[in-house]
Amino acid sequence: MKSVQDDTGKRYLLLKRSEHASLVRDPRNGNECYVQNDRLEDVDESPLETAARTVSGPVRTLLTTVSDEATLGLLIELAERGPLGVRAILDADAFCESDLHGRLTVLTTAGLLDETEVAGERGYRITDECRRALEAIDAIDGDSDAVEPSGTPSSEAPDSAS
Template sequence: MKTVHDDTGKRYLLLKRSEHASLVRNPKNGNECYIQNDRLEDDTDESPLETAARTISDPVRTLLTNVHDEATLGLLIELDNRGPLGIRTLLDEYDFCESDLHGRLTVLSAAGLLEQVDIACERGYRATKTCTTALDQLPTASEHDLGAVAESSDGTADSSS
């Protein structure tokens, strides 16, 4: 599979090429169609997987590629929900050692998900607009969903919640 674009610049994933036309898939909606070969050019700028990934909004892609565990995601959610927090508050209230927290804050700031601010003459952090936009686009489970559909390892509903 490779990435191609038509004469209007629209990107597709090439599925099959024949003598006169090629079967392509629109990565945004999954629709497949045939396009004349003389209207298509190979796109060497990005791989098919990058083309598929670009169907996700920039803020969500930034979040997904920079948050590698639940604790880091939880840190972003807390900063987004609670507003800017000082570094001492982050160390006191959350289960991070100083070097681990500093590493996470550095990566998230470099990615544009957090920004450093001053809070009462102390260094602090707040979620950026990019972070807030990304978090707002993610689906969340309601309290009912969390308690009602816990599945045990054998696939039966767990009634202990």
């Protein structure tokens, strides 16, 4: 399998090449079709990278940057509670300062966090890209309602009385 693109820039996975046309698959929907060879050019990208492009950019960034549950939880807390100062973040978990600094640096470099000022001290907030990614994976509600902790009865529970 190879990655190719047509003359409009649309990327495909090359399945079979014949003399005049090639069988390609659209990685977004799995549809296969023949495209004339003179409309195709090879792309310097792995077929697996082409397949990964079917996931939105913000979600791809989140998936490739966040390596553990604590870091994901940090992003969710920042999304739910708003910008937080570094001290508040340190108080929220057992991160040591150097570990937190490393995580914040990676997340900022990836475009998931922005540095800001909170109550006169350095703080962090999630970016719009991060918010879109968290909403896409249903980690946060798009209406910015707080996520209920596990095991807490919902106020929207159906009334058991008949």
